[in-house]
Amino acid sequence: AAGVIQSPRHLIKEKRETATLKCYPIPRHDTVYWYQQGPGQDPQFLISFYEKMQSDKGSIPDRFSAQQFSDYHSELNMSSLELGDSALYFCASSLGLNTGELFFGEGSRLTVL
Amino acid sequence: RKEVEQDPGPFNVPEGATVAFNCTYSNSASQSFFWYRQDCRKEPKLLMSVYSSGNEDGRFTAQLNRASQYISLLIRDSKLSDSATYLCVVIPPGTGGFKTIFGAGTRLFVKA
Numbered sequence: 001a002a003g004v005i006q007s008p009r010h011l012i013k014e015k016r017e018t019a020t021l022k023c024y025p026i027p028r029h030d031t032v033y034w035y036q037q038g039p040g041q042d043p044q045f046l047i048s049f050y051e052k053m054q055s056d057k058g059s060i061p062d063r064f065s066a067q068q069f070s071d072y073h074s075e076l077n078m079s080s081l082e083l084g085d086s087a088l089y090f091c092a093s094s095l096g097l098n099t100g101e102l103f104f105g106e107g108s109r110l111t112v113l
Numbered sequence: 114r115k116e117v118e119q120d121p122g123p124f125n126v127p128e129g130a131t132v133a134f135n136c137t138y139s140n141s142a143s144q145s146f147f148w149y150r151q152d153c154r155k156e157p158k159l160l161m162s163v164y165s166s167g168n169e170d171g172r173f174t175a176q177l178n179r180a181s182q183y184i185s186l187l188i189r190d191s192k193l194s195d196s197a198t199y200l201c202v203v204i205p206p207g208t209g210g211f212k213t214i215f216g217a218g219t220r221l222f223v224k225a
Binding site for chain 2: 033035041042043044045048056058088090099100101102103104105106107
């Protein structure tokens with residue numbers, strides 16, 4: 001079965017550069033979530049989209065932005081990268097509202113040097 | 114107080130042991146609860162939902178105690194492959210289910 005696809009899997013950037021992560025949800029899933037997980041940390045919710053509209057916002061820095069496109073894929077844009085942005089970024093998708101049944105992608109590992 | 118708190122780990126148990134984790138939540142009106150499993154450097158994967166009446170899936174049993182505001186996960190006859198971090202997930206009310214809150218996770222090591 002098709003899963004959540006994230007790209008790139010690994011990304012190395014310098015401080016103050018920008019990065020874009022992409023997420024392709026499971027077909028027919030209409031909700032996408034972004035999480036950031038630092039080493040030894042639990043996943044921190046960043047932002048979510050339902051039917052191409054932002055549905056909720058967590059601890060996402062102002063330097064980050066995201067959107068969900070008409071084909072339901074989502075992109076997380078990160079600018080003015082800082083060392084502390086180095087983390088594993090997970091995208092998850094779900095079908096419909098009020099569900100905690102999230103299906104995660106394998107993550108994009110961002111390293112900021 | 115954090116919205117979701119889990120037993121501190123790590124838990125080191127021998128194969129065949131029974132181990133239990135608890136997870137407390139602060140919002141008494143929370144409705145939905147889940148356990149996820151995360152292997153090292155991998156994505157979290159849904160292990161099981163937690164129903165009000167409790168539920169069992171093979172060697173795994175999940176229970177909800179609303180009065181004390183905690184959920185539990187019991188693993189019987191532990192296998193080496195059960196070694197992972199177990200994350201509890203709570204969805205507080207009024208957020209449309211979009212702000213899924215993860216606990217910090219409990220690490221389990223099962224030894225031969």
